[in-house]
Amino acid sequence: MNTQKIILPAIVAIVLIALWHGMVKAFAIPEFLVPSPGRVAETLVKDWGLLGGSLYNTLKITFLAFFCAVVLGVAVAFLFVQSKFIEAAFFPYAVLLQVTPIVAIAPLIIIWVKEPTTSLVICATLVALFPIISNTTLGLRSVNPGLQQLFKMNRATRWQTLTRLRIPSALPYFFGGLRISSGLALIGAVVAEFVAGTGGTGVGLAYQILQSGYQLNIPRMFAALLLITLTGVILFLLMVALSKWALSWHESELSNEH
Amino acid sequence: MIEILSASKTYPNGTHALQPVDLKIQEGEFITLLGPSGCGKSTLLKMIAGLLPATDGRILLWNKPVDQIESTGHRMSFVFQEATLMPWSRVAGNVRLPLELQGVTASDADQRVNDSLSLVGLSKFHDSYPRELSGGMQMRVSIARGLVTNPTLILMDEPFGALDEITRNKLDQDLLELWQKKKLTVIFVTHSIYEAVYLSTRVVVMAARPGRVIEEVSVDEPYPRGPEFRVSTQFAKYAKHLQESLLRASNAGELAEGAV
Numbered sequence: 001m002n003t004q005k006i007i008l009p010a011i012v013a014i015v016l017i018a019l020w021h022g023m024v025k026a027f028a029i030p031e032f033l034v035p036s037p038g039r040v041a042e043t044l045v046k047d048w049g050l051l052g053g054s055l056y057n058t059l060k061i062t063f064l065a066f067f068c069a070v071v072l073g074v075a076v077a078f079l080f081v082q083s084k085f086i087e088a089a090f091f092p093y094a095v096l097l098q099v100t101p102i103v104a105i106a107p108l109i110i111i112w113v114k115e116p117t118t119s120l121v122i123c124a125t126l127v128a129l130f131p132i133i134s135n136t137t138l139g140l141r142s143v144n145p146g147l148q149q150l151f152k153m154n155r156a157t158r159w160q161t162l163t164r165l166r167i168p169s170a171l172p173y174f175f176g177g178l179r180i181s182s183g184l185a186l187i188g189a190v191v192a193e194f195v196a197g198t199g200g201t202g203v204g205l206a207y208q209i210l211q212s213g214y215q216l217n218i219p220r221m222f223a224a225l226l227l228i229t230l231t232g233v234i235l236f237l238l239m240v241a242l243s244k245w246a247l248s249w250h251e252s253e254l255s256n257e258h
Numbered sequence: 259m260i261e262i263l264s265a266s267k268t269y270p271n272g273t274h275a276l277q278p279v280d281l282k283i284q285e286g287e288f289i290t291l292l293g294p295s296g297c298g299k300s301t302l303l304k305m306i307a308g309l310l311p312a313t314d315g316r317i318l319l320w321n322k323p324v325d326q327i328e329s330t331g332h333r334m335s336f337v338f339q340e341a342t343l344m345p346w347s348r349v350a351g352n353v354r355l356p357l358e359l360q361g362v363t364a365s366d367a368d369q370r371v372n373d374s375l376s377l378v379g380l381s382k383f384h385d386s387y388p389r390e391l392s393g394g395m396q397m398r399v400s401i402a403r404g405l406v407t408n409p410t411l412i413l414m415d416e417p418f419g420a421l422d423e424i425t426r427n428k429l430d431q432d433l434l435e436l437w438q439k440k441k442l443t444v445i446f447v448t449h450s451i452y453e454a455v456y457l458s459t460r461v462v463v464m465a466a467r468p469g470r471v472i473e474e475v476s477v478d479e480p481y482p483r484g485p486e487f488r489v490s491t492q493f494a495k496y497a498k499h500l501q502e503s504l505l506r507a508s509n510a511g512e513l514a515e516g517a518v
Contacts, residue, residue, distance in 0.1 A: 146342035149309050153336055154359040164355075168346045249346045249387050 035219040040226065043219040051208060051220070055227050058189055058204035061117065062231070065124030066185035070178070072125065073132025080133070081140040081166075098130035102188060106195040120192045120204075127188030131180040139173025140166050172250050175243035182235045190228060259285055260306065260411070260443070265315035267301050267469075274468035275301045278315055281462060281471070283445065285410070288437055290446045290454040291462050292500065294508065298469025299447045300415055306445060307336050307413050319411070334411040335404040339419060341396035343388040343403075349375070350384045353403045360407070374406040375399075377436060394425040401433070405440070414446045418453070430456055431485065438481060451504070455496040456488060463500060465507035472507050475500060 017037050023029070024036040031039060044051065076094070080087040106123045113119035143165055151161050193206030205224045212221040264278040276298035283289050291299040304310040306317055308324035317323070320330035327334055335356070343352045350371050357367040375381050378398040388396055397417060404412055418426040430453060437444055448454055454461045455477060463473040477496055479487065487493055 144342060146338040146340060147344060150336070150338070150342060150355070151359065153307065153309065153334075154356045156359045160359055164358075165344075168344065171346070249389070 032216045032218050035222055039219050040222040044223040044226065047220055047223065051205070051223060051227060054203055054205045054208045054224070055231070058186075058193065058206070058228070059231065061120045061124055061189040061192070061204065062186045062235070064117075064121045065128055065188055066182055068121065068125040069128035069132055069181055069185060073129050073177070073181070074136055074174075076133050077136035077140060080137045087137070094130060094133050097126055102127050102191050103195060106192050110192075110196050116196060120189060120196060123192035123195075124185050124188030127191070128181045128185035131177040131184065132174075135173045135177030135180075136170060139170030142173065143169045172243075172247055175239070175247060178243065179236065179239045182239050183232055186228070186232050186235060259283065259320060260445070261316075261318045261321075262302075262306070263316045263318070265302075265305055265312040265317050267298065267305065267310065268313045276305075277468050277470040279471050281474075283443065285443050286441060288434075288444045288446065288457055288459045289462060290448055290458040290460075291464060292448055292451065292454040292504075293464030293469075294449060294466050294504070296466035296469065297464040298466075299464050301469065302464075303413050303415050303445060303447050307334065309336075332411060333407050333409040334413065335407055335409040337400055337404045337412065337414040337417045339416045341388065341393070341400040343396060343399055345388055347388075348384070349380065349386050349388065349391070349399050352388065352399055353406050356403060356407050370406050370408075374402040377405060377440075378402045378432070392425075394421055394429060397421065397429060398432075401436075405436070409442070411443045411445070414444065416447050416449065419449070426453070427456075427485070427488070431483075433457070434481065434483060451497050451500045452488070452493075454500065455493055456483060461496075461500060463503050463507075465504070473503050475503075 020034075021037050024034055035043075076090075080091065102123055105126075109122050110116075110119045113122060147165055147169075148161075151165055156164075189204065190206045193204040194210065197207070197210065205228050208224040209221050212218065212224065260281075260283040262279050262281040262283075264280055265276075266274075266278040267276040268274055279302060291302060293299050301310060305312050306319075306324070319327050319334065320332055322330050324334075344355070347355070353374055354367055354371045357370060362370070372381065372384075375384060378401050380395065380398055380402065383391060383395065383399075388399065391399065400417070404414075418429050421429065433444075434457060436442065444457075446457060458477050461475045461477060462471055463475060464470065465472045475496070479492055479496075
C-alpha cells in the first residue's frame with residue numbers, strides 16, 4: 001500500500017520530467033521561454049548562494065506567520081466558544097478577513113508597518129488565520145452530547161470539561177485546519193513578498209522570481225519556483241505526520257486493516 | 259427508594275412529552291420502562307438522572323432531590339444508548355473517568371478500574387482503544403464505567419438497542435448476574451417486549467401521544483433466569499400480555515387522532 005503511494009507518483013514525475021526534457025530538445029525551445037529540467041537543476045546548484053538565502057527568508061516569514069496564525073486562531077476560537085454572543089458579534093469579521101484578497105490590503109500594511117519582516121508576517125498571518133479559527137471553533141463545539149452529560153452527571157468542573165473533553169474532541173478538526181493553514185502561510189508569504197517588491201531588506205523567493213523575470217533569467221525563475229513548490233509539499237507532509245502522531249486514536253488515521 | 263410524584267414534562271412549545279407519572283421503586287428492583295418511541299421513557303429516565311428538569315411534580319431519591327443524592331450515601335450512574343466512550347482514551351482510561359472527575363486518589367482508582375473491568379469480563383482489554391473492540395464489548399466498557407463508582411442505582415437508556423440479538427441476549431444475562439451480585443437497583447429503558455420480560459421484576463408500560471404510563475406488570479418469576487426462561491410458556495404469557503397492552507394503547511391513540 002505504502003510503496004504504491006510512493007512509487008506511482010514517482011513514476012508520474014519521471015515521465016513528466018522526461019516529456020519536458022524531450023519537448024524542449026525536440027522543438028528547440030529557447031531557454032528564455034522554457035529551460036530544460038537539467039538546466040533548472042544546474043541553476044539551482046550554481047545560484048544556491050542567492051536562492052538558499054532567499055529560501056531561508058521566505059521560510060522565516062512562513063513559519064512566523066504560521067505560528068502567529070495558530071496562536072491567534074486558537075485564542076479566537078476559544079473566545080468564540082465561550083459564548084454564542086461573542087461569536088455572533090465577531091464571526092462576520094473573521095469572514096471579512098478571509099474574503100478580502102491579501103494583494104489588495106498588503107500595500108496598506110506595508111505602508112503602515114515600516115519594519116519589512118513584521119509587515120510580511122502580518123500579511124501572511126491574515127491569509128493563514130481563518131482555517132484555524134473556523135476549524136478549531138467547530139471542533140470545540142463538536143462534543144459528543146452523551147459524553148457531555150456524563151461529565152455533567154459526575155459534576156465535572158468547567159476546567160475538567162475543557163481539558164478532558166472539549167480539547168481532545170477538537171483535535172481532529174484543529175489538525176485539519178493546520179494542514180490548510182500551513183499551505184496558506186506559504187502562499188501569503190510569497191504574495192506579500194511580491195507586493196513588497198524590492199522594499200524588503202532580506203529578500204525572499206518571490207523577489208528572486210520578480211528579478212529573474214526582469215532579467216529574463218528564466219532558469220533561475222524556474223529554480224525559485226521549484227523551491228517554493230517543494231517547501232509547500234514538505235510543509236504539507238510535516239503536518240500530515242504531525243496529525244498522524246497526535247491522532248493515532250482517530251478514525252481518519254486508521255490504516256485499512258479494520 | 260425512588261419516588262416519582264406526579265412528575266411531568268412539557269416542552270416550551272407546548273408538546274406534552276410526559277403526562278404526570280406516579281411511580282415508586284424499591285431498592286433492589288429491576289424496573290424496565292417499556293414503550294414505543296415518543297412515549298417519554300427516555301425523558302422519564304433523564305428526569306430521574308437530573309439531566310432534564312421536571313416541568314411539574316417531584317422526583318425523590320432516598321427522600322432527597324437528585325442534586326443532593328451524595329448526602330444519602332447512595333450513588334447513581336447512567337449508561338447511555340451508545341457506548342459513549344472517549345475515542346482518544348484507552349479502555350482503562352474510559353472506565354476511570356468518573357473516579358478522576360470525582361477526585362479519587364490514583365492508587366485507589368487503579369484497583370477499582372481493574373475490579374470493574376473484571377466484572378464485565380474485559381480485564382484483558384485494559385489497554386485497548388475503544389475502536390479496537392466490537393460493539394458489544396464497547397457496551398461492556400460503558401457498563402464497567404457505570405459500575406466503577408460503586409453505585410446503588412443504575413439508569414440504563416436502551417443500552418443494547420444497537421446490538422445484534424445474540425449479543426444483546428448475552429449482555430442481558432450478564433447484566434442480571436451483576437444486578438444480583440452487586441444488589442443494584444436498575445431502571446432500564448427498552449422498546450423490546452422480550453428484553454423487558456426477561457430482565458424485570460416489574461415492567462412499566464408506556465404509550466405515546468401523549469407520553470404516559472398505562473400499566474405496571476410484575477414479572478413474578480424466580481432469578482437466576484437462564485436462557486431457557488426465554489422459551490418457557492410463562493415467558494410467552496407475559497410477552498403476550500405486554501404486547502396486547504401496547505396494541506390497545508396505540509389503537510386507542512389512533513382512534514382519538516381520527517376523531518380530531
